[in-house]
Amino acid sequence: MKIITVKRKTKYEKRYSTKMGELTTKVTYIKKHLFGLPVKTIHKYRETYYGEVKDCNECALFV
Template identity: 75%
Template sequence: MKILYIRRKTRYEKRHSVKMGELTTKVTYIKKYLLGLPVKTLHKYRRTYYGEVKSCDDCMLFV
């Protein structure tokens, strides 16, 4: 087992955008792990229908 590694994981989330309203999209998290425990989220992004990559900072998490 590696001591320090980076893993990318994708999951569906409901997000809310000002322009589009509620949308369900795939959000990819890139996290740094130390001995199997998550230490830090390095980057979080989502891919649009047209293949464009956008940061998740412009839309809020919808609960």
């Protein structure tokens, strides 16, 4: 059994951008796990409708 693993998970989220407004996009989280429990989010990014990969810092989470 590995002690530290890195896992990637994708889910749909509603995001808000000033240029595009509200959009629903796939957001991928890369997390570090210790004994199967999530410890830290290393990186999160989203894929645009055109296939580009962008960082999630430029879009706010829509609530």
